[in-house]
Amino acid sequence: MAAPASAYKDRQFLAVIGDEHVTAPPDSQKNFLVVDSKTDNAAIEEAFERFTSERKDIGILLINQHAIDTYTAAFPALLEIPSKDHPYDPEKDSVLRRVRRLFGE
Amino acid sequence: MSPTATSATLSEEIDQLLEHYLSLLDQYTTLRSQLSSIQSSLFQNISRANFSAERGVRYGADFYDARMQATRVCHVTVPATDLPTTDVLAPQENVVEGKTLDGVQRGTTAEAGSLKEKERQNNPSTIATAAGTACFAIGAVINSRPSTKTEHAAADKGDANIAKGGKDPLHMFGFLTPSALREAQRDSVKTVVEVLPRIASVDAEMKEVEIRIRRARKWKARAETKEGNLTEKSISTGHRVEVEV
DSSP states (O other): OOOOOOGTTTOOOOEEEEEEESSSOOSSOOEEOOOTTOOHHHHHHHHHHHIIIIIEEEEEEEEEOOOOOOOSSSSSEEEEOOOOSOOOOOOOHHHHHHHHHHOOO | OOOOOHHHHHHHHHHHHHHHHHHHHHHHHHHHHHHHHHHHHHHHHHHHHHHHOOOOOOOOOOGTTTOOOOOEEEEEEOOOOOSSSEOOOOOOEEEETEEHHHHOOOSHHHHHHHHHHHHHHHHOOOOOOOOOOOEEEEOOOOSSSSOOOHHHHHHHHHHHHEEEEHSOOOGGOSSSSOOHHHHOOOOOIIIIIIIIIHHHHHHHHHHHHHHHHHHHHHHHHHHHHHHHHHHHHHHHHHHHHHHHH
């Protein structure tokens, strides 16, 4: 079923949670979080919550590849992208996990 | 597809959905490999820029400041028709004043339709999207959405200004940036404009098809149970008839 236009029409920004090489420019407030070894999990979770639930102007959220299985919302779209230190791993790709589940593996 | 269809019809529909799903999966894996190759080039270029940088200079988070502004924005569309539609998600390459700039071809006019057809011919990997599935596209920041030729031209002009340096985020790193850093910027733009919105769109469509497949499987199981009950009934009725004879 098609989502109502109000659910996506104002979503015009990309948000990023990732290392320093994977960032995006903000508009009025920051739409990125640079994660390094000193960043604690609470800060990452808070940023994730802010980009996915609070802000209604985020269209796509880019995040360095981690296992996120519980996120099912249509907007913002969540994309896991590889980082410099962690190359793409199909085993951890949530889309390919869904494919395996569909085919009963 | 309806819940009252026979199991044979539903099997056929499930097969068709699976075929479509596998083609989407193929597109997804292709886009993922494209993303990996662009990103490896991006990281190499950043490393090269840092290697050749002056002593003490490191092109990284230290240079980010309040000047940062969005130079690309996301467009989300959800086609409402039941017929599968083809929305152009791959950006159209606009050449302005000798520079290749990124723009997004959109619109529903007849002119846009013919452009879409051309794009489809030029780009075999154009994604066909189903109704109710979100399409993501990334374009340059413009004040109004372009719908006519003039507005498209205006949008291109706006894009040219960004590339000319008005809002070029690379200037945060100084005016004489190394060529490797400019290459890295080109790779980043390519990732954001060409690959990521297409991955997001394919992912959204895959989710939609998964729901349809699961629903069809459920209906098929129900239909099979119903048909099985009917066969059992007819067998038992036939047995009784035999006994009676």
